[in-house]
Amino acid sequence: MLEFISRILGKETASSKSLAKERLRLVLVHDRASISPAMLNRLREDLVQVISNYMEIDETALEFNLCQDERDVALVANIPVLKMKRDYAAKC
Amino acid sequence: MVIAARVVEKNKELCGKVGQTMGEVIVVTSGKGGVGKTTTSANIGTGLAQAGFSVVLVDTDIGLRNLDVVMGLENRIVYDLVDVTSENCRLKQALIKDKRFANLHLLPAAQTKDKTAVSPEQMKALAEELKKEFDYAIIDCPAGIEQGFRNAIAGADRAVVVCTPEVSSVRDADRIIGLLEAADLKNPKLIINRIRPQMVKRGDMMDIDDILDILAIDLIGVVPEDESIVVSTNRGEPCVMDKNSKAGEAYRRITKRIQGEEVPLMNLDVPEGFMDKIKKLVGLR
Incomplete structure (x- = not known):
């Protein structure tokens, strides 16, 4: 009942403006870094491959994002390590 | 008009101190088409002329010219921009009063x-020539980021970016700001055009702060969506001359800010309706 009243009075319903803002934020990160999502994905795959030579990582929990602060963009990767590879340590 | 004359004198004085009476070239740009570059150029130019400055409006949208019809001067054209840059005629011959x-x-x-x-080199040379003759040259830039854009910004001292409160327009404005800064046109100023206070209030349109937050540049004016723009364009008379036009008032304020005056933003609040009062009463606001 209360929900019905507040809907009539137009209080809730996530505004389309916040949706616009959020979508813009995301698209501008890529625009400003001039990297396409496809390219970012390739970079991610390459990175995983290189790191896998040295350690075993949890690919499902891997976070890989371009982050934006004012007009600067940073590539932030959070890569959980499962274990170090023994054969690499042996080679050294 | 007395005040306007004094501002002109002051401006001349300032220029004199530097040892030259050079005008300023301002490019009006946006990236996306249809957001109001031409209307903005026409109104800023007319507003500055109204304030007593000598002004030239330059339409750089070759192939799709429109500033002439917005200004109501389409029947007087003899020579054009390309005639001037390719030296088919003298600058004075091509200028329409x-x-x-x-x-x-x-x-x-x-x-x-x-x-x-x-x-771009020809445009740079033209801009230098215009600066000697006029207090302000307002360059109306075509949509896009190709050669037309590079031509328009080539000789500019300052840039004004126009955007509407829509995702596509803000995105393109962001791209343009990046390109302007890369071309050494630092600190472009933003005009938010066609804002609808009613929709903003409802939460269905991005507000001034939302857009400034995303684009991170200085604001030089906000123009409300206004039917008088359509009427004034039909007539070929910029609405900055219309005392009763809301958009006209917004452009008059922008004109003052361009001259360096500090003017508060226009009040765009919508009057409180019956439902708003009830909402307040019930405590939902």
């Missing part, structure tokens, strides 16, 4: 050529 203000001129774009008919 405005019907209303003797100190306002238009340099129309060519309609039958394309954007490669002019080079």
Whole structure:
């Protein structure tokens, strides 16, 4: 009942403006870094491959994002390590 | 008008101190088409002329000229921008004097050529020439980021970016700001055009702060969506001259800010309706 009243009075319903803002934020990160999502994905795959030579990582929990602060963009990767590879340590 | 004359004197004085009476070239740009570059150029130019400055409006949208019809001067065109840059005629011959203000001129774009008919170097030279003759040269930039854009910004001292509160327009404005800064046109100023206070209030349109937050540049004005723009364009008379037009008032304020005056933003609040009062009463706001 209360929900019905507040809907009539137009209080809730996530505004389309916040949706616009959020979508813009995301698209501008890529625009400003001039990297396409496809390219970012390739970079991610390459990175995983290189790191896998040295350690075993949890690919499902891997976070890989371009982050934006004012007009600067940073590539932030959070890569959980499962274990170090023994054969690499042996080679050294 | 007395105040306007004094501002002009002051401006001349300032220029004199530097040892030259050079004007300023301002480019009006946006990236996306249809957001109001031409309307904005026409109104800023007319507003500055109204304030007593000598102004030239330059349409650089070669092949798709429109500033002439917005200004109501389409029947007076003999020569155009390309005639000037390719030295088919002298600058003075191509300049069209405005019907209303003797100190306002238009340099129309060519309609039958394309954007490669002019080079950025030629535009730079033209801008230098215009600066000697006028207090302000307002350059109306074509949509896009190709040669037309590079031509328009080539000789500019300052840039004004126009955007509407829509995702596509803000995105393109962001791209343009990046390109302007890369071309050494630092600190471009933003005009938010066609804002609808009613929709903003409802939460269905991005507000001024939302857009400034995303674009991170200085604001120079906000123009409300206004039917008088359509009427004034139909007539070929910029609405900055219309005392009753809301958009006209917004442009008058922008004109003052361009001259360096500090003017508060227009009050765009919508009057409180019956439902708003009830909402307040119930405590939902």
